Amino acid sequence: MAERLGSARVLRGSLLGMAGGAVLVALPAPGWVAVAGLLVVGFAAAPVFPLLTLSTPERVGRDHADRAIGLQIGAAGLGAALVPAAVGVLLARVSVEALGPTMVALAVALVGLHAAGARQAVPGSRAG
Numbered sequence: 001m002a003e004r005l006g007s008a009r010v011l012r013g014s015l016l017g018m019a020g021g022a023v024l025v026a027l028p029a030p031g032w033v034a035v036a037g038l039l040v041v042g043f044a045a046a047p048v049f050p051l052l053t054l055s056t057p058e059r060v061g062r063d064h065a066d067r068a069i070g071l072q073i074g075a076a077g078l079g080a081a082l083v084p085a086a087v088g089v090l091l092a093r094v095s096v097e098a099l100g101p102t103m104v105a106l107a108v109a110l111v112g113l114h115a116a117g118a119r120q121a122v123p124g125s126r127a128g
Contacts, residue, residue: 008118011051015114017044019107026100034100041103049076059117 017040024037053072057065087102 007051007055010047011055011114014044014046014048014051015107015111017041018048019104019111020044022100022103022107026104037100041107 021037021040021042021044024040025034027033027037053069056068056072060068083106087099090102091098
């Protein structure tokens with residue numbers, strides 16, 4: 001799909017899909033709506049990391065892409081350990097009802113960080 005639509009479009013769509021799924025989880029609705037939201041988040045999240053890695057040279061330049069990808073891999077591992085742990089601690093201290101708003105906040109932060117990074121792409125690149 002990324003070859004047909006372009007990786008930037010698919011990435012933006014995936015990030016917005018994650019935010020939309022998070023909103024479904026946060027809604028005060030029947031349980032099946034939250035389950036549908038989790039499914040949307042899961043399907044939307046699948047292409048994000050590969051597309052971010054693929055488009056790294058466009059954002060940082062080819063000369064720095066190998067080091068930047070290494071940092072991405074390291075940050076992904078750290079985030080995969082710390083974010084779920086932090087959310088678990090939050091849910092244990094507050095309640096499971098905090099999951100939806102937490103997911104929305106994380107999705108909004110991700111969309112915002114991607115937008116900020118896309119604006120600061122290397123001159124002459126096609127990122128964004």
